[in-house]
Amino acid sequence: MAEQIAPTRSNLLQRRDQLRLANRGVDLLKRKRDALIAEFFGLVKDSLAARRALADTSKEAYFSLFLANAWDGPEAVESLSLAVAGNLEVGIEIENIFGVKVPQVQPPETGTQMSFSPIGAGPRTLDAAHQFRGLTEALIKVAATETRLRRIGEEIKKTSRRVNALEQVVIPGILVQIKQVTSVLEQRALEEVTVLKRIKAKLEQREEAKKAEDQAGAVG
Amino acid sequence: MPRDFGYINARIHGLRSRLLGQDFYSEALNATDFKAYTSILAQTPYLPEVEEAQSRFQGIKIVDQAVGRNFYKTARSILNFSEGRAGELISLLLLRYDLNNIKAITRAKHSGRSTVDIEAGLLPAGSLKPAVLEAVASAPDIGGVAQALLITKTPLKGAFFAAAMRYSSDGDLYLLELALDKAYFKIIFKSLKELRAPKRFFRLAKREVDATNLTTALSVRSGSGLTEGLFVGGGLEIGRSAFETLASDTSSSAFQVLSGTSFAGVADAASLSEAETLIRAVMAGHARGLAADALNIGLAANYLRLKEAEVAKLRLLARGKYYGVAREVLAKELGDA
Known part of the structure; x- marks a missing residue:
């Protein structure tokens, strides 16, 4: 139910301004939502491709690890994994898409220089290491696209909620208020006209009575 | 005793x-x-x-x-x-x-x-x-x-x-x-x-060096291409120049350096793993020859x-x-x- 306001002309003008602003807001939010939806569908395609690439890469990577563990031995695989120190560093930049802050994830710089000597290293283990580097990149790509997708999806939901709130609640509320104030003001104006008409009639009556008195005096 | x-x-x-x-x-x-x-x-x-x-x-x-x-x-x-x-x-x-x-x-x-x-x-x-x-x-x-x-x-x-x-x-x-x-x-x-x-065992050791050099060259082939210091001397069939060619030249013509060696079949390998299987088979054959x-x-x-x-x-x-x-x-x- 719309909030009750004093039925004054200034309130009516204020509500009309608010209505104009709300309509402009709805228009802007709808345009933002449309742009975000377009971006979202573009990303869905990327995300599906990234997921597919991840599935393929992980299948290959795990099969190569399977073969490395079998042919080179789990000890050789573990030994080479010991040479890798620290964690992978992922670069993250914040990008602004229609006011939505989404992370832009850069794949880690793995480099091609080995930290260990390849002499005597099991080729299958080296192959598995290479495949897992690819898997890491695929995983980061999926994480990046899906994070963007989620952020944009959330923003679309938020924008739709705002549009709905404006269209279903705020604007109808303002319209009701405008209608109420207008009807009260019109009623008041009508009342004023009636009062003025009555006053006018009374004044005319009084004037006519006075004229009649003056004419009677003159005859007498 | x-x-x-x-x-x-x-x-x-x-x-x-x-x-x-x-x-x-x-x-x-x-x-x-x-x-x-x-x-x-x-x-x-x-x-x-x-x-x-x-x-x-x-x-x-x-x-x-x-x-x-x-x-x-x-x-x-x-x-x-x-x-x-x-x-x-x-x-x-x-x-x-x-x-x-x-x-x-x-x-x-x-x-x-x-x-x-x-x-x-x-x-x-x-x-x-x-x-x-x-x-x-x-x-x-x-x-x-x-x-x-x-x-x-x-x-x-x-x-x-x-x-x-x-x-x-x-x-x-x-x-x-x-x-x-x-x-x-x-x-x-x-x-x-x-x-x-x-002598035959010496030759097997030399072939082992060849196998190691070949595997190393193929391993670094698709990577950085940095081959300095990776060649192990003392092999029988694969010399430094063959090693350098295999390690740095990624074209299939690089495998020509293997023609006439025991490892010639490696040229047909589709992957590093397949090449390693072939190298292993060649070495197993040489070792079998010594077992007599x-x-x-x-x-x-x-x-x-x-x-x-x-x-x-x-x-x-x-x-x-x-x-x-x-x-x-x-x-x-x-x-x-």
């Missing part, structure tokens, strides 16, 4: 008769699942190790531990019944395991890993026994590892000490490992000369190669059955098993 190759090779013949035959692989390939596979494996000479591993581990680790333990016991047994010159030659065959174990410890120290992490990277099939490796692994840093190795009998200790001194100033693991790899091959050839190893000499090291060299291949095939089958890999895929990977 030092035991000669007659006695040693008789023992190795005995060990060889315990290698798993085609019947086992056919039965294992037909196993319905991992449980069925371990049951089949438990009907072979691997029974004690499988039973022990089943009481301590689960899943793939049962087979990994069982075959690893069996290989360790086999290598230790060969070292125990070999003495004198024959024993020294057999120690040289197993020196690669010492090198790998030292590398695993060094890598862990370089990256600051714990002693528990190191354990999984060790296979004590060389002359360095598990207790010694444990002591070396517990050293606080690479300098400490070098100090701990100095009191062992490994021929790699001198080279490692020198490399560790250099590492203390530059902190470069790659250079340390490279120095150790080069030292390993130098030690092998020096020892073979001192032990007056048979009943009074020399050839039989032991061939047996160890066969045993390593058997262990690898058992691990492959275990993984295949555990993850439900199709029979055809496993059969293809097993090759001529």
Whole structure:
């Protein structure tokens, strides 16, 4: 139910301004939502491709690890994994898409220089290491696209909620208020006209009575 | 009295008769699942190790531990019944395991890993026994590892000490490992000369260098292309220029340098793994050729190669059955098993 306001002309003008602003807001939010939806569908395609690439890469990577563990031995695989120190560093930049802050994830710089000597290293283990580097990149790509997708999806939901709130609640509320104030003001104006008409009639009556008195005096 | 190759090779013949035959692989390939596979494996000479591993581990680790333990016991047994010159030659065959174990410890120290992490990277099939490796692994840093190795009998200790001194100033693991790899091959050839190893065995060692150089060249081929210092001298068929060509030229024409060598077939390999299988097959063929000499090291060299291949095939089958890999895929990977 719309909030009750004093039925004054200034309130009516204020509500009309608010209505104009709300309509402009709805228009802007709808345009933002449309742009975000377009971006979202573009990303869905990327995300599906990234997921597919991840599935393929992980299948290959795990099969190569399977073969490395079998042919080179789990000890050789573990030994080479010991040479890798620290964690992978992922670069993250914040990008602004229609006011939505989404992370832009850069794949880690793995480099091609080995930290260990390849002499005597099991080729299958080296192959598995290479495949897992690819898997890491695929995983980061999926994480990046899906994070963007989620952020944009959330923003679309938020924008739709705002549009709905404006269209279903705020604007109808303002319209009701405008209608109420207008009807009260019109009623008041009508009342004023009636009062003025009555006053006018009374004044005319009084004037006519006075004229009649003056004419009677003159005859007498 | 030092035991000669007659006695040693008789023992190795005995060990060889315990290698798993085609019947086992056919039965294992037909196993319905991992449980069925371990049951089949438990009907072979691997029974004690499988039973022990089943009481301590689960899943793939049962087979990994069982075959690893069996290989360790086999290598230790060969070292125990070999003495004198024959024993020294057999120690040289197993020196690669010492090198790998030292590398695993060094890598862990370089990256600051714990002693528990190191354990999984060790296979004590060389002359360095598990207790010694444990002591070396517990050293606080690479300098400490070098100090701990100095009191062992490994021929790699001198080279490692020198490399560790250099590492203390530059902190470069790659250079340390490279120095150790080069030292390993130098030690092998020096020892073979001192032990007056048979010419055919010398040639096998040289081919081993070729196989190593070829594998290294193919490994770095798709990577950085940095080949400096990676070539190991002393090979028979693959010289420095062939190595450089293979390592730096990614076109298929680079494989022309292999024509006329034992490794010519590698040119047709579709992947690094396939190339490695071919190289392994070539080396197995050369080792088989040496096995005919009943009074020399050839039989032991061939047996160890066969045993390593058997262990690898058992691990492959275990993984295949555990993850439900199709029979055809496993059969293809097993090759001529």
